[in-house]
Amino acid sequence: MGRRKIDIAEVKDPNDRQVTFSKRRTGLFKKANDLSVKCGAELAIVMFSPAKRPYSFGHPSVNVVADKFLRKNPTSNYVRENDAPDDEVDDIERLRQQLSVVEVHINEEQKKATELDEREKEQETSEAQNKELQNSPVLRRMVEDYVDAIEVSECMLLLAKEPVIGISNRPICKRRRRN
Template sequence: MGRRKIEMKMVRDCNSRQVTFSKRRNGLFKKASELATLCAAQVAIVVFSPGGKPFSFGHPSVEAVSQRFLNEDSKQNANVDEDDGVQNLNEELTELLKQLEIEKKRGKELEKAIADQSTCKYKKPISQLNEDELMDMKTALEALRENLKSHIKDIEASSSLLLLNKATKGSDN
């Protein structure tokens, strides 16, 4: 499923409208952040949700940009210049967003790998397996049994050593 062109008209369904609003708002804020970072632009966006809840994004802040816009005073414009701390935070945010996207992709890959490993080789009931499949299953089960026996022996040996160690420490006191 790829992207497709969406006709520009109001979304009628209330739930779909809310989802569309959230996704588009996040995309709009991300683009504004990129514009501020790449071009050292001062950006302010104020959006009201269909439910009337306000959302805002501003760089360096909504207040600073709106004051500059409302005052249009050259002295005010010079004082609103971006300071290094805000620029550093914006760069850090951009880097963290990149890392978040990488981790999301990694998480999807891990989920897929886990799903691939959890699938059973034999999807049919035992009564429907042919002779070759039954022999393969028998071999796999025997290998599993031997592996379990080995682990049990290791656990018993570790347990014995722990008991011996406790007994030795108890007799020292």
């Protein structure tokens, strides 16, 4: 079925409005980060939630971009690519790419760490259950019964191979009845 066009209007329910704000804010900040990393753009985003809480994102920082925008401090500490020599621009781009790679590795390692934590918790719970079972008198009695049954089976097998002295090992034959 594809995407449908929706009308842009204010969300009426306050809970739905807060959820929509949170999701859209996260997406907007991700897009801004991509833009700053891929294009080297200096940007700042300042917004207030429906609950009047402030949220901001900036690259290199909100203050640097705001100062530059308001012309309080037209030359920021951030190296502008237009003013930098070509070799510095290449270095900046190379460092940005390295930063992106490192961020990806950090995210992957964090995912691995959470998976390992979950596995460790599962293992701890299973070890605790194993200890409970080992100390269980019911389980201990069941194991003893199985050991006794195995010993009896071994004795029966030995008797089948070597009969007791005085008992013949000949097969029992059925006699025919005469009518």
